Amino acid sequence: MxxxxxxxxxxxxxxxxxxxxxxxxxxxxxxxxxxxxxxxxxxxxxxxxxxxxxxxxxxxxxxxxxxxxxxxxxxxxxxxxxxxxxxxxxxxxxxxxxxxxxxxxxxxxxxxxxxxxxxxxxxxxxxxxxxxxxxxxxxxxxxxxxxxxxxxxxxxxxxxxxxxxxxxxxxxxxxxxxxxxxxxxxxxxxxxxxxxxxxxxxxxxxxxxxxxxxxxxxxxxxxxKGLGTRKWRYIFVIACVAVVAMPLTFTSLNIAQSSIKSGQVKEVATQWVQNTNWSVQEVKVQDDVATVYIDGADTTLDDSKFLAMLNDAHISLKGAKVVIIPEFSIGPSGQYANPSPATTQQ
CATH class of the missing domain: 1.20.1080 (Glycerol uptake facilitator protein)
Structure with missing residues (x-):
């Protein structure tokens, strides 16, 4: 039964x-x-x-x-x-x-x-x-x-x-x-x-x-082999799950924190490039270092303003950098120009 x-x-x-x-x-x-x-x-x-x-x-x-x-x-x-x-x-x-x-x-x-x-x-x-x-x-x-x-x-x-x-x-x-x-x-x-x-x-x-x-x-x-031997095997497997769960929990918390910081940095970066020809394409935060990817046609960037805005937002970061995505313009003569990458360290 x-x-x-x-x-x-x-x-x-x-x-x-x-x-x-x-x-x-x-x-x-x-x-x-x-x-x-x-x-x-x-x-x-x-x-x-x-x-x-x-x-x-x-x-x-x-x-x-x-x-x-x-x-x-x-x-x-x-x-x-x-x-x-x-x-x-x-x-x-x-x-x-x-x-x-x-x-x-x-x-x-x-x-x-x-x-x-x-x-x-x-x-x-x-x-x-x-x-x-x-x-x-x-x-x-x-x-x-x-x-x-x-x-x-x-x-x-x-x-x-x-x-x-x-x-x-x-x-x-x-x-x-x-x-x-x-x-x-x-x-x-x-x-x-x-x-x-x-x-x-x-x-x-x-x-x-x-x-x-x-x-x-x-x-x-x-x-x-009797119940006792198998019981220790069960305990071993349970211990394995517990041991592996700890680093996974730590990794999950880090990912969650990085995601929150990425959203905060993106909001600040979007405000920074507002009313300009620049646009924010992507923001990544890894090991408390933020990387902001932007593209556009302007030739200048006010790095100090961006750093000041990050500090005013009280975002805990070890560093920040801005990466300009290259844009190439090819004219009739075959000449091309691309903006040079800019990097900002906090």
């Missing part, structure tokens, strides 16, 4: 056939080692190549294509299932497969980045920038993804492809950004994207394990 939690999560009693199918698809049980491992390796390698190409070309559609074939979710769910069932050998197998995949994706993306004729600029590439500043909301998304991944493996009425769409976006692309950033020697971006992956990894493992515990799947399989 199904428990209330089984009815809530699965809609019925979890059968041994469902459990066996989940174990087979998540590498807890491997019937054909060569076939299973070769398929995993090919999917991983090709998804990394495609994701790196999509990031290099700044094409979300190509990155999505890589998400659809990325295989990392399967061994990750397998780790959750093996821990709950007490299958120590499967625990180590799935962990090894996951982290070999992680190393492989990073290495492949690094090699592809080195082979490209044009270097990927990690400071301007939109696909890179989207994955180097992990936030607390990313952890929340990963928790929901872990729930989806566990349910997709244990329920027959939820297609496995949903797992790939919901999860791989948070796994393979950040790893490819790590490889690209390492090649570009952008250590900050590499660390940020790796933190994003680790946050997703820990959150997915934690949430999926809670689902399998709630379903009492261990009653279908003899305990091999």
């Amino acid at each position: 199904a428990t209330p939690m089984e009815w809530l999560l699965v809609g019925s009693h979890v059968s041994l056939d469902q459990l066996d199918a989940a174990k087979e698809s998540t590498y807890v049980d491997v019937s054909s080692h060569t076939k299973s491992y070769s398929a995993y390796a090919w999917r991983l390698a090709l998804s990394a190549v495609i994701a790196t190409g999509g990031i290099a070309s700044q094409s979300p559609a190509v990155v999505i294509g890589a998400m659809l074939i990325a295989p990392l979710m399967s061994p990750m769910v397998g780790t959750q299932l093996a821990i709950v069932l007490g299958n120590k050998r499967a625990v180590w197998r799935t962990i090894l497969m996951t982290w070999l995949g992680v190393i492989g994706a990073i290495a492949i993306s690094l090699v592809i980045a080195a082979m490209l004729p044009v270097k990927i600029d990690t400071t301007t590439n939109t696909e890179v920038l989207a994955r180097v500043s992990p936030r607390l909301v990313d952890l929340i998304v990963a928790l929901a993804s872990g729930l989806m991944g566990a349910l997709a493996e244990i329920r027959e009425d939820i297609p496995d492809t949903i797992t790939g769409v919901a999860i791989a976006a948070s796994l393979v692309p950040p790893l490819c950004v790590v490889g690209i950033s390492l090649y570009a020697q952008d250590w900050r971006s590499a660390a940020g994207s790796m933190l994003l992956f680790l946050a997703n990894y820990c959150a997915i493992e934690f949430m999926g394990m809670l689902v399998f515990i709630a379903l009492h799947l261990d009653k279908h399989f003899p305990q091999q």
Whole structure:
């Protein structure tokens, strides 16, 4: 008879056939080692190549294509299932497969980045920038993804492809950004994207394990190491989530503060260029240094007025600079002129 939690999560009693199918698809049980491992390796390698190409070309559609074939979710769910069932050998197998995949994706993306004729600029590439500043909301998304991944493996009425769409976006692309950033020697971006992956990894493992515990799947399989050993594994995973949540919270607060300051600086800059031919295009605040991008046709700027206005607004900044976006005018003679960049330091 199904428990209330089984009815809530699965809609019925979890059968041994469902459990066996989940174990087979998540590498807890491997019937054909060569076939299973070769398929995993090919999917991983090709998804990394495609994701790196999509990031290099700044094409979300190509990155999505890589998400659809990325295989990392399967061994990750397998780790959750093996821990709950007490299958120590499967625990180590799935962990090894996951982290070999992680190393492989990073290495492949690094090699592809080195082979490209044009270097990927990690400071301007939109696909890179989207994955180097992990936030607390990313952890929340990963928790929901872990729930989806566990349910997709244990329920027959939820297609496995949903797992790939919901999860791989948070796994393979950040790893490819790590490889690209390492090649570009952008250590900050590499660390940020790796933190994003680790946050997703820990959150997915934690949430999926809670689902399998709630379903009492261990009653279908003899305990091999006893509840005490598994309890420490649960504590370890919970600790991982807590540890990763702290830097994500810090990063989220920094992003929120930078966003507020960007709005304040933009308001001041807009007032500064009012009644002139200059216009404010963009304002960025990073590490308490504001960068204001403007364009226009005037030849002079009153830098001291801008600094005075910033001080009067009581915006806490370490520095500020104004970058003029070049505009070229080509005449009949072929001559051109462009305004020289101006920089203002506070």
